[in-house]
Amino acid sequence: MPTAIITGITGQDGSYLAELLLAKGYTVHGLIRRASTFHTERIEHLYQDPHDPLARIVLHYGDLSDSSQLTNLFYEVRPDEVYHLGAQSHVRVSFDMPDYTGDITGLGAVRLLEAIRKSGVGCRIYQASSSEMYGDAPAPQNEQSRFQPRSPYAAAKLYAYWMVRNYREGYGLFACNGIMFNHESPRRGETFVTRKITRAVSAILAGRQKTLFLGNLEARRDWGFAPEYVEGMWLMLQQEAPCDLVFGTGETHSVREFVEEAFGYVNLDWREYVAEDPRYLRPTEVPLLLADPSEAKRRLGWEPGITFRDLVRIMMDADLEAAGLPAPGEGKRCLTDGRLAWLRKP
Ligand code: NAP
Ligand code: F7E
Numbered sequence: 345m346p347t348a349i350i351t352g353i354t355g356q357d358g359s360y361l362a363e364l365l366l367a368k369g370y371t372v373h374g375l376i377r378r379a380s381t382f383h384t385e386r387i388e389h390l391y392q393d394p395h396d397p398l399a400r401i402v403l404h405y406g407d408l409s410d411s412s413q414l415t416n417l418f419y420e421v422r423p424d425e426v427y428h429l430g431a432q433s434h435v436r437v438s439f440d441m442p443d444y445t446g447d448i449t450g451l452g453a454v455r456l457l458e459a460i461r462k463s464g465v466g467c468r469i470y471q472a473s474s475s476e477m478y479g480d481a482p483a484p485q486n487e488q489s490r491f492q493p494r495s496p497y498a499a500a501k502l503y504a505y506w507m508v509r510n511y512r513e514g515y516g517l518f519a520c521n522g523i524m525f526n527h528e529s530p531r532r533g534e535t536f537v538t539r540k541i542t543r544a545v546s547a548i549l550a551g552r553q554k555t556l557f558l559g560n561l562e563a564r565r566d567w568g569f570a571p572e573y574v575e576g577m578w579l580m581l582q583q584e585a586p587c588d589l590v591f592g593t594g595e596t597h598s599v600r601e602f603v604e605e606a607f608g609y610v611n612l613d614w615r616e617y618v619a620e621d622p623r624y625l626r627p628t629e630v631p632l633l634l635a636d637p638s639e640a641k642r643r644l645g646w647e648p649g650i651t652f653r654d655l656v657r658i659m660m661d662a663d664l665e666a667a668g669l670p671a672p673g674e675g676k677r678c679l680t681d682g683r684l685a686w687l688r689k690p
Contacts, residue, residue, distance in 0.1 A: 346425060349374075353403070417459070428471050453507060476495065479498060487590055495628060542606055566635045589644070
């Protein structure tokens, strides 16, 4: 059965992809960073005792800043496929840490490409490229759209994107860019806007938070459901020839609409709880992302099924449960200020 390496296995996408590959019979090797505390929560349910000779998930310490370890990993594992998902992936943070973001998100990909080339392992590689690379290019964005990056994160991803193409053309590597638009889930990092909102609504209902501070409510994103996107990553590496493809839903919604849908789900008026805070604004914003994913559908048969409304509800249900609250329809909650928030069935 095939062997895969996943960088970023502890992240949202890495955890779903590991599940998918294990279910397909792969042996999965994940790169994890050393930390002083455990941070493998998203893959805990997949853990297998390394003493078990039949274990099909193996974790290796390493870092995208450390080329020698990456090269050793390729010599040791000799994978069939590599999914490069590791990155400093937060756009707002990239303005505070442009140098670090360039190193890990940009050069990290090059270190990996070089490790593949130097080790002589004939594997296929998927690069997690991003819709952020389009910046303020006119919507809808597809494989032909111009890249106009508007953050250090986007510029670093664009560098990695071109290096993937360069290694494909120069060295004949089976290297693909999946240009993915935003995809979310209950495992989304807590500081990305969708998860920040669904956690806050649950915390407000539980009486642990009063106000949700947000930045730009008018920005529009094409939000999909992460487990469907990792399927697209796998499909890309099963093609006959490598290429670059756009993945998204073809629908766009504003942050304000996400807020309305999440608060509305538990029958709260968001205007009473949301306040704007300039600290969450970005020096340069990406105002509108909207995918044209028709090429991925044509080439791979890939098509997302979860709608915007479903996505908000999946995330809300998970965060309500995590906060120890009933799902809508199961009862009503009393807010700490004495008012009742009626929870209703979807
Ligand atoms: P995520 O949850 O932030 O996960 C990022 C992963 O990268 C984590 O496992 C993290 O490890 C790891 N990482 C960070 N710095 C590292 C370093 N120096 N060395 C090794 N590993 C490092 O991101 P995600 O949402 O799953 O996204 C996966 C990839 O797709 C990222 O490259 C992201 O930029 C890209 N992308 C995401 C989206 C989206 O909407 N989710 C859309 C387009 C592209 P720790 O757990 O140790 O922090
Ligand atoms: O912001 C606005 C913010 O941080 C979405 C990453 O996975 O997707 C992600 O990047 C929008 C932006 O995601 C807050 O200004 C308002 O317009 O959830 P986000 P992102 O920047 O789109 C792309 C495709 C990636 O590749 C990235 O890795 O929401 N916004 N108020 C806010 N955003 C945050 N984080 N926090 C706020 O309070």
